[in-house]
Amino acid sequence: MRIKKILSKERIVSGLKSLGKLRIKTDHSSIITFSALLLILFIAFTIRLFPMRWEIQTGSMHLSEFDPYFQYRFTEYVVKNGFISWAWPTQWIDTYRWYPDGINIARTGFPGLPFTAASLYKIISALGVKIELMDFCAILPPIMGMLACLVIYFLGKDIGGTPMGLFAALFLALTPSYIQRTSLGFFDDEIIGIVSLLLFILLFLRAIEEDRPTTSAVKYALGSGLALGYFCSGWGAAYYPIGVTALFVFALILLKRYTQHLLLSYSLTFGLGLFIAINVPKLTFTYLTAVAILPVAGVFALLCLCEVFQALTSAKWKVIFGIAFPAVLIGGFSVLWQLGYMRGIAGKFISVINPFARAASPLIESVAEHRISAWGSIYYEFGVGIIFFLAGLFFILRNLNNKNLFLLIFGLTSLYFACSMVRLLVLMAPAFGLLAAAGLIGVLKPFNTLLKEPPRISAKKKYGLEHVGKEFSGAAVLLIFLVLMTNFAFPMPKVYRQAYSPVTITAAGLPIAPNEPVREWLDMLITLNNPTDFGAATVVCSWWDYGYWLTVLGNVTSLADNATINSTQIENIGFTFMANETQALKMLKLYNAKYILVFTTFDINGNWIGYGDEGKWMWMARISGKAHDRLISSGFVDAQSAWSNETTFGNYNATLNKWVWNEQGMNSTIYKLMSYGKRWWCLMNGVNDPDPFVQPQYFTAAYFAGLGLSRTDASTKYGGIVPLVCLYEIVYPNE
16 A cells, blocks of 8 residues: 555656646747737727727717718628528618618628628627627727737738837837727728738738748638638728739749749639639629739739740740730730620729829719828828838838738838828728838847947057947937837827727717717717607608718618719709709609708807818719709709809808808708708807808708707817707698
């Protein structure tokens, strides 16, 4: 027994010793790297939660901007009815939007984000986590923003080492445009688009590495294909990574860097990615015939030609193939073009490639995020980081390997498109992070080398340069550190201002960070959501900006929203607001509208500011002007009406620093509805209204949100701005 006990003790002791050997072996640099990465991810997540302050005060979470409410409505439908219910066996026609025809969700919506959110929501619900779907959708963007920073770390590490990965993650975490698109409540395509873009680039660049085993290359190529397919299913901007990659591979061919690895990886990536894309109901098989997608086939054909050239030994056959193959390729594309199988791309994508094309479409130009970026806004976005971005271009040009070549194309094209459209600054954010990190590492490298040098004692020379000491290198590093601190840690350009802003509806669409939530729009939508007085079948006419809010939060039927699928209907709504009441009533009757809604903003002295419809009516005039001939030919309006030109409604008075409406302008429906609401607020607060008042004839006040706001409250809470949401009931003659 004693021997057995001794043996058992020895076994226990040896067992404990062996457990000690299982401790994780790591070094100092790994711990620092891991800690720095965790800190960056923590910053990326928490800075995107700043709008939570106002959401806590409202008592519930809301989504930001307008499009996220469509994504939420889509997600809610999937959660309640299943993942294929929106497309099969019958397609979901949402009749509460774009009344009376409704909108076919299967043909207009990308399922990527709703599927992602619905899947994650079902998982956490199955685990027993109780959370409202809208709350979950609001918190998902910061999570995806943090995940994108993790992916870009690995991408930067592959391109330029661990320091580059860390700096790239930090820059992406603190880029204002990316903060805006991944902050609390911004539940839109970009939150999965940037993650899938970075994941696609990471896996594709790994797949084409020449020294990688074939089996490993196949795995990475399939992974990049899945990431590309996911991108295509979630964001229309998938044209961009597809085009950039095709251009990159074409450049490799020109630089004579063709390998079988490249052909294999390219084939698997685009084969799988485009296969997933054509199974998205909105895209279908015709996606492959789009002008932006066909270059993929052309580059694939060139890769096959390169492979054939390597296999051929006869110079004669190489010449024959070199002539015949391009001829067949060009001829094939020409035949497809003539037969009408090649599709163009949507107008807003054309306006990105050619910014001057948007002048022909006021509807595209009217959207603030579609406008051309000024160079000042580029600096305001990235600050002094632009210096490191340019330095990054210089350093990667000195070592133009495959990964650096891709980064060069990625950086230059994203810069062009970001300058072409304000919204695409978010697409430049990861390219900026990578290139700025490369530039920063390149600038710091010589100073870092000097700091690592052992001290050396040398006699002073009468003539010649002294050795640069470590203190000078340390000063340079400190200076760069201070520059970055100025750019990111202090509220210099836009980092904190962008993060510390409430969601759009909680600020009532005002560009301010109020002391407390602006309740006017929330109160209006809560009132509309009362089924006793309104109901889902109630048709409310408003400018298309507010369509999603009315349908999702107000639970009423809207005529148009940000989907902009029917430009004629938007023109008709613009005409309704800009025409006189008699003509407006004829249009409203066609849509069986029961209510009409306007949103106006003015200061405490009754002067219009421009954040509401008083700043949008000129776009209504320009857009509705496109329908001028159509409405004349149909007998809807006489040929003398000149409502298509906004200057016919008045002129800007430089002395008064305001727009002065003329008689025709004051006779427009939009003016009457805005001025009537403003006049009521002025009367209730003892303010002398500076603008003429015209009584609406066929519209009676149903509910005005904001009338109870006093001058004092407007000054202390909203910075002197009075937001007024006016709902009118339409009184048709002989009813």
